[in-house]
Amino acid sequence: MWAPSDPIARLNTASGARGWRSRHGRYRLVGTVCLSCDAVHFPSRRVCPSCRSRDLAEKALSRTGKVVCAAEDRTPLAGHAGRPVSPFAIITLDDGPSVLAELVEVEAVTPGLRVEMVIRKWRRESNGLYQYGYKFREAR
Amino acid sequence: MTGLIGAGVAVPATRVAPAEIHRVWANVPEQVVRRFGVIHRAVPEPDTDTITLAAEAGRAALGTSTVDAIFLGTQTNPYATRSAAVIVADMLGLPPHVFATDLQCADKSGTAALLSAIAWVSAGLGETALAIGADTLALHAAPGDPLEYTAGAGAAAFVVGAEDGAAAFVRMASAATDTPDRYRLDGERHLRTTGSAMTATGVGLEHHVGLAFERLGVAEEIEHLAVSQPDAATPRRIAKTVGAPPSTTDAGLVADRIGDAGSASVLLSLVRVLEKAVKGERIVVLSYGAGASSDALLFRATGKPLMSEVDFMLDNAITIDYPTAVRYERRYAGHERLIGTYE
Numbered sequence: 231m232w233a234p235s236d237p238i239a240r241l242n243t244a245s246g247a248r249g250w251r252s253r254h255g256r257y258r259l260v261g262t263v264c265l266s267c268d269a270v271h272f273p274s275r276r277v278c279p280s281c282r283s284r285d286l287a288e289k290a291l292s293r294t295g296k297v298v299c300a301a302e303d304r305t306p307l308a309g310h311a312g313r314p315v316s317p318f319a320i321i322t323l324d325d326g327p328s329v330l331a332e333l334v335e336v337e338a339v340t341p342g343l344r345v346e347m348v349i350r351k352w353r354r355e356s357n358g359l360y361q362y363g364y365k366f367r368e369a370r
Numbered sequence: 371m372t373g374l375i376g377a378g379v380a381v382p383a384t385r386v387a388p389a390e391i392h393r394v395w396a397n398v399p400e401q402v403v404r405r406f407g408v409i410h411r412a413v414p415e416p417d418t419d420t421i422t423l424a425a426e427a428g429r430a431a432l433g434t435s436t437v438d439a440i441f442l443g444t445q446t447n448p449y450a451t452r453s454a455a456v457i458v459a460d461m462l463g464l465p466p467h468v469f470a471t472d473l474q475c476a477d478k479s480g481t482a483a484l485l486s487a488i489a490w491v492s493a494g495l496g497e498t499a500l501a502i503g504a505d506t507l508a509l510h511a512a513p514g515d516p517l518e519y520t521a522g523a524g525a526a527a528f529v530v531g532a533e534d535g536a537a538a539f540v541r542m543a544s545a546a547t548d549t550p551d552r553y554r555l556d557g558e559r560h561l562r563t564t565g566s567a568m569t570a571t572g573v574g575l576e577h578h579v580g581l582a583f584e585r586l587g588v589a590e591e592i593e594h595l596a597v598s599q600p601d602a603a604t605p606r607r608i609a610k611t612v613g614a615p616p617s618t619t620d621a622g623l624v625a626d627r628i629g630d631a632g633s634a635s636v637l638l639s640l641v642r643v644l645e646k647a648v649k650g651e652r653i654v655v656l657s658y659g660a661g662a663s664s665d666a667l668l669f670r671a672t673g674k675p676l677m678s679e680v681d682f683m684l685d686n687a688i689t690i691d692y693p694t695a696v697r698y699e700r701r702y703a704g705h706e707r708l709i710g711t712y713e
Contacts, residue, residue, distance in 0.1 A: 257425075257461040290463065313416045314698070334415070335383045335688065349425045349461055350417040360448060362422060362461070370679070 243355040256363035259293060259347060261327060262286040272327035292324035293347040294369055300339040321345055321366055335367045344369040372492045374528045374669070375535035377641045377678040378430025380423045380504075381524040381628050385410035385687045386695040388519040388629075394692055395514050403519050407602030410687060411629025412522035413695045414506045420446045421454050423525035423634075424504035425461040430678065431500065431527035432462060438496030439469040441486045443479030443503045443633045445554075446510060447472060458502065469496070476552070477598050478659025479503060480526070480633035485665060487530040488539050502527040505632025512560035513701050520601045521561075522629030526637035536644045536676045537653060537669040543585035545578045545664045552660035575604070576611045578664035579656050583612040586654065586666040593651040594618055594671075596639040598658045599625035605639075608656060621646045627684045633659070640669075641680045649673030 252273070254260035261272035267281040272291055277284055300319035317339050318332045333339060334350060345366040352363045387410055392403045414423075424442055440462075442455035455470040464470075469490075473482040480503025487499035504525035511521035551568040554561045563569055579597075595618045597608045605619035622639035624631070631638055636657040643653055648671065655667040696702065 253460060258463050314694075332417075334417070337688075349422050349429075350415075351419055351422060352417070360419070360421070362425075362457070365417070370682070 238354060238356060238358050243353075243357070246355070246357055246359055249355065249359065249361050254288070256352075256361070257349060259291040259323070259329075259364060260288055261291050261325075263289045270326045272323070272329060291327065295321040295323040295329075295345055295366070297333075297339060297341055297343040297345060298322055298328065299341055300333065319345075319366070329364070332365045333367065334365050346370065371532070371534050371538045372488050372530060373533055373535035373538040373672070374644070374676075375498070375531040375533060376431045376433065376435070376529035377536070377644065377676040378427045378432070378527045379525065379638055379641055379678055379680045379683050380426035380430065381631070381638075381683045382412045382414045382418055382423070383686050383688045384413040384415055384690050384695075384698065385628070386413050386690055386692055390692040391519055395518075397514060398516050402516075405603055406520055407626055408520050408629050409626050410689065411520055412508065412524060412631070413690060413698050414508055414523040416698055416700070418506070418523070419448050420444050420504045420506050420525075421448060421457050421461075423506070423523065424454060424458045424502045424527070427504065427525035427527040428458055428462050428500055428502050431529050435498070435529070436464060437468070437498040437500040437529060439487065439490050439499040440464065441471060441473060441483040441490075441499065441501045443473040443475070443481070443483030443501070444505055445474055445476050445479055445632060446506045447474075454504075455502075475663055476659030476661045477505075477600070477632050477635070478657045478663050478665055479505075480635075480637045481655060481657035481665040481667065483633075484528060484530070484637065485542060485667070487528070491530050491532055498529055498531045500527060500529055503633040503637040505634055507561070507630050507632045509699055510554060510559060510561050513696075515560065517561060517563070520625070520629045522631050524628055524631030524634040524638055526634045526641055528637065528640075534672050536674045537647070537671050540668040540670055541586065542668070543582050543587070543666045545581035545585065547578070547662060549574050549578070549662035551662055572611075574660065574662045575608070575658050578662050579608050579658050579666075580611050582664040582666035583654070583656060586668055588652070588654060588668060590652070592618060592654050594621050594643045594647055594653045595656060596622040596636060596643045596653060597656045598636040599623070599639060600630045600635075602626040608658075612656070624684060627687070638680065641676065641678050642684075644671065644676050645678065645680060647671035647673070
């Protein structure tokens with residue numbers, strides 16, 4: 231079947247296995263909670279950076295958050311040419327951790343804007359697989 | 371009783387007006403474009419495809435609940451062999467023992483998924499099932515093909531459960547014959563049609579929809595028709611075919627704001643009808659898939675609200691011009707990397 235959405239870029243991306251390992255984080259913002267000091271991390275950690283504990287539990291973090299700061303990138307990465315210039319922002323999730331993510335369906339972004347997670351396509355990898363992940367739009 | 375207990379929709383916010391497209395191509399008389407009744411059609415952004423739309427609609431339908439099975443009807447899966455339903459199941463966080471499968475039957479895929487979910491629950495194979503119809507037809511309309519005026523994108527999802535919910539399923543009927551009126555060949559991007567001899571004479575749409583409706587055998591008056599909508603004029607054409615008053619299709623009209631959402635259009639129409647239907651009203655769902663086949667489903671509304679935000683999704687439009695739509699839909703075949711991109 232002819233896939234119309236993205237050409238397969240020639241540059242090398244990490245193997246499909248790497249995308250497979252990170253899918254829960256990309257699809258559902260699954261991070262980790264430290265069972266000894268209650269710190270919440272995103273992306274998932276194996277060792278708590280605060281207390282060095284290895285006793286962590288996976289947790290799907292809140293899908294809503296607040297924009298801390300935003301910027302625009304007008305020089306697209308390979309594989310992203312032709313896409314609209316979309317702002318990216320640091321977003322503090324309601325559970326605590328911050329993520330750097332693209333914003334979609336927004337015109338003006340101001341710090342403090344409430345946003346919610348949506349799943350969008352990030353890019354197509356050199357093995358042809360599509361990599362999907364979180365982006366954010368204004369909360370409804 | 372088996373019924374629809376939840377619903378969610380997803381439509382790209384970016385829209386283009388067919389009049390804009392006509393300014394460039396002018397390949398049919400202007401009144402032909404106007405007769406479609408489509409004010410805007412949806413344009414999938416470059417980071418949107420069938421899977422992301424299906425995941426968004428599925429998430430809205432599920433909320434925090436979970437299901438035992440997921441059926442995804444689509445004719446525009448970005449993968450040839452990989453199941454989109456499986457990817458969507460993981461995106462929704464469903465447990466790994468979920469039953470997931472894709473269904474493909476042109477624009478009828480949406481009701482095929484809904485019927486599979488209803489059959490799954492009615493047979494007692496599970497308590498709840500998720501049925502999604504999702505398509506990005508806009509990416510498969512050839513530049514300059516009149517189909518480009520209306521081909522849009524969208525997704526709609528229903529949670530089916532063993533209770534009446536917002537609408538109780540009553541019965542179904544179907545019709546299918548080998549009628550090649552519109553199709554996409556393996557390895558090709560664009561849909562082809564066999565021309566007006568097949569599409570304008572009623573051997574496809576009107577014949578199959580009529581057969582399925584007749585078989586459904588609804589003698590009493592129906593209050594609502596939710597139908598497949600390649601354009602905004604087709605619902606009334608279908609109403610005329612089955613002998614229902616044209617006003618029965620009004621509550622389910624969605625194509626005027628988003629164009630042809632493929633297999634999602636009939637489900638979007640049903641969601642919109644359910645937001646307006648009152649207790650006891652009869653709803654007939656009529657889908658049509660080119661190729662050709664048709665499903666007819668009879669539901670009885672219970673008056674319970676679905677809270678699907680369908681009208682917000684339909685009205686929430688970011689209007690773009692045709693050149694921008696061309697860029698978003700990758701209508702130019704370009705280099706793999708353009709000058710000015712970083713690696």
